[in-house]
Amino acid sequence: MPTQTGANTGARPRLAAAEVALAVFDSGQAADVALERVCEGMGASKDRSLTRRLVHGLMRDWPMVNAHLKDLLHTPLKPKDRLSFFILAVALSELRDAREPEHAVVHCAVEATRLAKAQHLTKLVNAILRRFLREREALEGQWLGKPVMEWGYPKWLIDAIANDWPDDWVDILAAGNVSPPLTLRVNRRHWSREQALDALSHAGIGAKALEWVGDGVICETRAAIRDVPEFMDGGWSVQDAGAQWALDWLQLEPGQRVLDACAGPGGKAAHCLERADITLVAVESEADRLAQVGAGLERLSLSAELICGDATTPDQWWDGQAFDRILIDAPCSATGVIRRHPDIRWLRQPQDMDALAETQAMLLNRLWPLLKPGGILVYVTCSVLARENHQQVQSFLESHVDAQVLEPPTQPATSQAKPPGRAVSVGWQVLPGEQDWDGFYYAALGRLPSA
Ligand SMILES: C[S@@+](CC[C@H](N)C(=O)[O-])C[C@H]1O[C@@H](n2cnc3c(N)ncnc32)[C@H](O)[C@@H]1O
Incomplete structure (x- = not known):
């Protein structure tokens, strides 16, 4: 039976990886969401982790693989054969990775094509992969020295990162291509x-x-x-170290009333409640992400007031009681966490940047009045782009004379090491991979007592 053969030869994870790639590139779905769906019912955990590894490998290798497919396929595959196109893409990425024997990769791809009920393409898949192995040097050689091919990122993103980090952009791109620690x-x-x-x-x-x-x-x-x-x-x-450090910027004290304005999926909300006896209001605009906050808190036996709402329109959900602390963990390009979510580089589009910057500015401007005089607002992103980070906070400060930039957290008594990252014009920037942290930006703003 084809399914049995497929399962035995490792075809199933290859097919699953192709299905995830199809969801990412053709439907704009996040790889994690697609992985969850596609791997449901996949018994063996080693198959799940192999599927994940194959997907991540392809996301990091996409420009080169896509270029090879253009060179190798004399006629583009029909739209109905799109899944087989991605089976080929996964196999090319796997061959380039050279972790598995070549014959096994080719065999699994052919079996995955059969498993996808595309028997009519099995000979073609076999022929394309074998041709790649014969002509690999020439196929790859033509792209030498091209950053998009070398690093596997879209050009607009390489340009944006290089513009903000002229001395560090190569390290940032390289860090996004390394598997992160647990x-x-x-x-x-x-x-x-x-x-x-x-x-x-x-x-x-x-x-x-x-x-x-x-x-x-x-x-x-x-x-x-x-x-x-x-x-x-x-x-x-x-939770990554960079995300955990946000808590130290908040300087929580028992009894405080705290707003987590962009709470889903709830990592920092839970951390706040583990750290101090506070009253937490968690706002999140996406219902399914708010449900994740609730589930996470339940697992940890913690509780908060959960509000499904738009944090930029507090009139719709705020009860009028000011907060001692506000955390804005803003929606952003997520360019600091590409090593964990390598699909981000393909899902984000240059035009998203304007909308994100507008939301970030609204979050700062509209939530500031909810902060008590003497209170602290912490603005955090997992981005490396200046526009979302210190430039955003800088422009907020220009119109808020009652805001004062606070110093970074003090060094823990137990630690000799320096924190990763550096002070920027306002706040602190950690680049991905520094001390094996994800890339994060932090700024703490104190509200001056009213005159
Ligand atoms: C960077 S994530 C927050 C991560 C979260 N703080 C954690 O530690 O798990 C940003 C969140 O903000 C939510 N969001 C985006 N725009 C929002 C808005 N206008 N109001 C409330 N939440 C928003 C997104 O759905 C996303 O879940």
């Missing part, structure tokens, strides 16, 4: 970081405490999250 946040209400590290060590997972992030642990051995002890009992959350 970084965890210890739930302080559940246990101490030392206890949590002991439990990991007993489970055979090598890990170390993060220096600048009091609740952070970075895993040194690859581990699936379900193998992490006490994950389902609320001992941990998966």
Whole structure:
């Protein structure tokens, strides 16, 4: 039976990866969402992780693979054969990666084509891949020295990053092509970081405490999250170090009333509640993302007031009680987290940047009046682009004389290391990969007491 043969030869993850690529490139769906759907019911966890690896590899290699397909396919495949086109794309990316034996990659692609019920294309898939192997040097040689091909990003994004970071753009692009570590946040209400590290060590997972992030642990051995002890009992959350550091900028105190204005999927909301006995109002415009906040808090036995609403129109949801702290973890280009979501580079379009900048400015301007005098607003993005970061805050400051830029968090007593990143004209920028953190921008603004 074809399905049986396919499963045995590794065709299934190849087909699944092609289905995800189809969803990303033809429907603009996020790879994580498509992976979740496509891998549902895929029993073996090694098949799931292989599918994920293949998808991520293709996202990083897309311009070169796409160019090869144009060279190798004398006639473009028909629209109905689009899935087979992506089976070929996944296989070319896998051949370039050279992790698996060539004959196995070709065989799996042919079987995946059969599994996709495109038997009429199996000979073509075989022939194209074998031709690639014969002509690889010439096919690749023509693109040498072209940044889009070399780094696997769209030109507009390379230009934007290079414009803002003329000395660092190559490192930023390279960091986006490296698989990130598994970084965890210890739930302080559940246990101490030392206890949590002991439990990991007993489970055979090598890990170390993060220096600048009091609740952070970075895993040194690859581990699936379900193998992490006490994950389902609320001992941990998966969260990058850069995201965790946002909490230190907030300087939470017990009894405070805190607004998390862009809360979904809830990582920082949960961290706030683990850190201090506060009252948290979490606003999120997307219902499904707000549901994720609720589910996450439930897993961790935490609670907050959850509001599905547009944070730029507080008149529609604010009860008039001012906040001691406001966190704006703004929607952004996500250019600091491309190593975790390599599809972002293809999903974001240059025209998105204007809309994002407008929302970020509205969030700052419209939420500022909700902050108590003496309170702190923290503006965070996972972007490396100046326009979304220090330029955005700079222009806010020009029209708000009652806002004062605050210093970065002080060094934890236990740490000797310097935090990653650097001060920019306003706030602090971490670039992706620095001390193995994701790229983040932070600015803390204090509201001066009224005159
Ligand atoms: C960077 S994510 C926030 C991540 C979240 N703070 C966490 O730590 O898990 C930005 C979120 O803002 C939401 N969002 C975008 N525009 C919004 C708006 N106008 N009002 C409220 N939420 C918004 C997005 O749906 C997205 O979930």
